[in-house]
Amino acid sequence: MRPGDPGHVCFIGAGTMGCYNALLASLAGYDAVIYDISRETLFGVPQTISAMGAQMVAAGLQDTDAVEVAKSRIATQHDLTAALYGAKLVSESIFENLEVKRELFADLDGRCRSDVIITTNSSSLMVSDIEDALGDGSRFAALHSHLGAMLFDIVPGPRTAPGTTAALKEYVSNLGGISLVLNKENKGYVFNAMIGPVLATAMLQVIDGAASMEDVDRAWMKRTGSPMGPFGMMDLFGTALIYDSWKHRPAMPDQPLMDLMKRKVLSFLAPIVGTGRLGMKSGHGFYTYPDPAYSRPGFLNGYPETSGADYALTSAWTQNAALIAANDVAEPHDIDRAWIAATRQAKGPFAILDDIGLERALTLFAVTGPLAGIENIAKVSGCLLGKLGEGCPGAAGGKGFYDYPEPAYAEAGFVGGGAI
């Protein structure tokens, strides 16, 4: 499935992710067709694509000519039959409604030739929720991209053919991306399953009055070396996206604490989103743009290396990473690679756990509480205790999730390209 082969990539849904994925494909030389049921949404596609292209140019990731050529490879189509005609790969990214998605995939299954690969870009629905809507599950998988990062999760379903997974890995490689093939499905895949709890913890720190927004971001920037903290990230992702992801979480009457957290977070986000503070793209979110406070010199001056906010954020991050590994969704090194690929930070969560020391990390988890869910305490602890049992206490002891003094994550090419 190389660029230039006959056939195009069809993107169903002209929202942010549909446009972003179409632009990535066209930049790699694929022809792209974006379909949407709404003519109005389709009408906005050229503007959205241009804005995304301009952002890539401004960030030094693409040059203007390449973006212009890529834009010429993208077509829009309001007729689904016409959009699918001749497609070799279909990528769905409509809004997150299971019933609507299942109807769509049943329809796509009937319309597409048997050699067409069909994928979902869904962030919150599971492959297993969707895949039995298709008669032919061998050509279906999740292919999940991340806005602003070249990391792609590939999640095969129970019927996905090995050839389908291989073709998707090749496609991602042709995009210049890094694919992470999950051993099994996981809510939020890998990156979102870690960043989501970090963002939630950041908001709860502020909501509960434990720290200011700026101090939460300072804590994260100090710990990870990232150019922005959780609130800057939410501005980057778009505050409406974060709001929607919480809004559409199902109610959990049997878990009142989760429902309370949902209410707190939505009460916090609603005044932001409801007053049009949509993040970087609107010039105003938690910060004002351009020139947000966190990017100004001196923002971190005087802020301590560790703080309550740091403990909470680091604990949420690493506990959820440990849970992903404990659930055998991906290996610790792959989880770190995925994190580094998505964030361009120097270290992933397991390298950070090594830095902290695994015994001390267990103490940290005990102090901050079960931030990967109370039902997962044993799994999270077990991940670290297993390593300790192997005589791997962390970086100070010369061995942890990595071997020191020359850990693999510090080697050139650790993240690399292609598949993880």
Next chain:
Amino acid sequence: MPAHFGARYTGPNTSGWYRDVTAMVVPYVTDRTKLAALLPDGFEPAEDPVISVYYACNKQIDWLAGRGYNMIGVNADVIYNGEGERLAGTYALVIWENLADPILTGRELQGIPKVFADIPDHSISGDVWRCNASHFGHAIVGMEISALRAPELEEIAAAQKAKEGQDNPMGWRYIQKAGAPDPALDEYTTFPSENHLSQIMLGEGNVDWNRLTWEQNPTQFHIVNALEQLPIVEYRPAMITRGATNLVLPQRPTRVLR
């Protein structure tokens, strides 16, 4: 006052920002005629005769060098029909506060009808927020909000729209002449402020006014009883907010209504 010492100190850190404000607001529709009877000349109830009883726990106040105080106030939605202007907004019927300093400055500088009461910090028990005010050991009012939920984006947008052109808090700056019944000062004022809300929850509110005797609260029983007499026809959605408030807006300073 005392004037002979000069005005209160103002400096680089004495802004009007209240940096951490937690508020509860319970609005209800009352009887239009009875509300009109409480308003001074020139004011009439808005088309919807709504009373809002609100509580604020104010912390990190710049002009108080980081200290705070609590308040419970009563606003009425009104229209001001002056000789020189017509203004839709709210009229402050009364504000109880638990600190002398803001009571004195608010009355003297802005004409806000402030009086003293004991107002403990609000309590949160499960899903119920409560607050109350009392004076001389006798309850004035209690308020609670329950059945909390996050607002819909449409509700935020609607509230913002409803506020457009209506963000005009008004009061009556009235000081009697010494030794005579005539007023030395008699003017209506507006004192705009700016709210940056960082958290909003909606819920179902309840206000419980007490009925008092002169013996129980000799300086305020007439205020409390007048408010108790305003019927609660229908509660509107109650609100709990957290955020910051600025009471000094250079572009919209306190002014006398025309």
